[in-house]
Amino acid sequence: MRRWLSRRKRALLECAPISDNPPNDRAMRSALESARTIPEAAASLTTQQRFDQALAALVAKIEVPKAAEEWFVNVALIKGAKRNWKKTARHPAILATALAVLVMAGVSVFFLVERMHEFPGSATAKKLLVVAASTRRSQLDPLNTDAINLGDYFFMKYQLEHFDVPMVLADLRATGARVFEDDDGHPVAQVALAESGMQFFLYPSDGGGARAAPKKSNQKWRYVENEGWVGGVEVRNGVCFMIAMRGNKKDLKPYLAERQK
């Protein structure tokens, strides 16, 4: 008889309110309205409600014994504790949710801070610090020139444009150099310096190649650390320049600041 109604509505109608008052529940109201549009379902619902009303009337006639009524007076003293915000906050579900939000916020902040320290070419810079640590002097072509001449050297020998050393480091003495390709096939210039243990690296900032259109200069030094080495990176004209040395940021930063003066 009620086969025209959905399974959900049929289930709701089985639990239809006994009284004729409209229910507060929206789904129940909808089920009742649907049933009343179908004559067979409406008749069935009416029969059901009369049956239920008769039983509910019988239940309402159940007399409460005097022994139970005695409780009616005293029970006013029994009051449920109102849930205050402290109690609510200590609820396991709230605690779990708060913990999850904190963890997510922590992870987000961690990644945000990581991203703040990243810059175009920072991944390559970290890899090159490993190269710096493992390179032997014999792997480099011998050189004996001031760093200011390296730009011309790389352009003349390898046709690499903008592979210039910043002016603040131009007076350092280069003792060896080589050009190799990184994992992505982009050219990387490596320079050994007479100054103990220091090296220069020059490479395209974002894989665009040294011949990419010059970008706006970014003179700020950015630092990367890896395997006991530290690099100070400056991006200029689409080329990253990195000065690398053994140590950490605290060693390199004052050195560069001193050179800047």
Add this chain to the structure above:
Amino acid sequence: MQKEEITDLSRNLPQLYRFCFLMTGDAAKALEAFQNTLREAAALAARRLLPDDGLWCFHEARHQCLAIGAHDVQAETATMPKEPISPEAATRVAQLESAQLASWIAAAPEPQRSALAFFYLNQFSHREMQNLLDLKMDELAGLISHGRAQFQAWLDTVTDDLLPR
């Protein structure tokens, strides 16, 4: 069905006793379950642990009724006869006593017994009953529907001779 949200325990007491009576089918057991429920409420209230929840006392009363009835003869799970609800069922029900209805509901297996007791108190919405019984909508509907049909079959047998022919 518009029902005011019942938060005050004292307003629930008559219905609470009726529920216990429907669950046990016996005035003495109903009173014991009713009093146990209120003692538990008082003990919790003294420790400020009584939830401010209108459903709590019915939840506890059900637990007390089940505990009291645990040592009684349990209802069989055998299939009971069913009949579709007849239009004259209301007339037949009017010939019954409340105790007869309570005895029939108390003899039903769980959780049908609790579902019928809550439903015919005419106090709870279907969502509240689902909450109290921890049942899905389909399960609750099935229990009430089968209860009606079984009650109708029983009603036919006990009231046949009483109807005017």
